[in-house]
Amino acid sequence: MKCTIVGMWGGFPKKNGPTSGYLVEKDGFAILLDAGSGVAAHVQNYIELNKLHHLFLSHYHYDHSVDLGAFLFGRMIGTYIDHADKHLNVYGPKDKSISQQVENTRFNTFHPYDENSAIKAGPFTVTFHKNTHPVETYAMKITDNEGKILVYTADSSYRKSLVKFSENADILITECSHYAGEDAEKLGHMNAEEVALLAEKSGVKKVVLSHLPHYGKVDELLQTVKSAGIEEAVLAETGMEIEV
Numbered sequence: 001m002k003c004t005i006v007g008m009w010g011g012f013p014k015k016n017g018p019t020s021g022y023l024v025e026k027d028g029f030a031i032l033l034d035a036g037s038g039v040a041a042h043v044q045n046y047i048e049l050n051k052l053h054h055l056f057l058s059h060y061h062y063d064h065s066v067d068l069g070a071f072l073f074g075r076m077i078g079t080y081i082d083h084a085d086k087h088l089n090v091y092g093p094k095d096k097s098i099s100q101q102v103e104n105t106r107f108n109t110f111h112p113y114d115e116n117s118a119i120k121a122g123p124f125t126v127t128f129h130k131n132t133h134p135v136e137t138y139a140m141k142i143t144d145n146e147g148k149i150l151v152y153t154a155d156s157s158y159r160k161s162l163v164k165f166s167e168n169a170d171i172l173i174t175e176c177s178h179y180a181g182e183d184a185e186k187l188g189h190m191n192a193e194e195v196a197l198l199a200e201k202s203g204v205k206k207v208v209l210s211h212l213p214h215y216g217k218v219d220e221l222l223q224t225v226k227s228a229g230i231e232e233a234v235l236a237e238t239g240m241e242i243e244v
């Protein structure tokens with residue numbers, strides 16, 4: 001499978017730089033993980049909206065979900081004018097107002113998931129880990145039909161259960177919201193030292209640092225992780241393609 005990073009900033013977008021959005025593709029089939037600010041516009045650099053039928057939302061903080069409305073209207077209007085032939089399937093934690101928002105916009109369908117769900121979409125199976133974050137939030141594990149594994153942490157504090165969930169991943173896309181020494185735990189996030197620990201203990205093959213902060217020098221996040229002995233680590237960038 002291939003993952004294209006559509007956006008990777010935490011909190012709010014930069015100029016031409018969206019917040020969370022990860023397009024995962026295999027054999028001409030695509031799923032999108034998260035729909036942060038700017039993702040609906042920027043994902044069209046890689047795929048037509050009418051060809052994307054599966055959108056997985058990790059949680060409903062704005063930097064992960066605010067473009068949901070754009071995707072819903074995109075499918076409704078796209079069906080009228082360009083004859084999109086399938087519904088957009090939106091998967092997310094159970095939430096009455098979100099499910100109504102999706103279901104009340106024609107040609108869109110909502111599917112709630114939780115930590116016990118295993119959702120099949122084309123060549124992918126998606127499973128979930130309940131994170132520690134101020135709102136209900138899930139990490140996602142995408143396993144393809146060849147057994148390759150991508151884990152996306154979304155937003156979370158460091159937890160041993162997240163280590164366990166990430167074991168055997170070929171690629172770990174992890175949030176890295178704070179610098180070494182900062183108290184990320186109390187905010188429901190991870191600092192670079194905790195990310196290094198997650199990478200080391202889970203034994204993942206490669207780490208992509210994402211959900212990056214708008215302050216400081218982000219290269220220092222990478223230095224912290226690498227100096228902890230994690231050599232296969234990179235900073236996420238808009239447009240970066242990762243072969244899994």
Ligand SMILES: [Zn+2]
Nearest residue numbers: 011061063155
């Ligand atoms: Zn976030």
Ligand SMILES: [Zn+2]
Nearest residue numbers: 059061133155
């Ligand atoms: Zn969040």
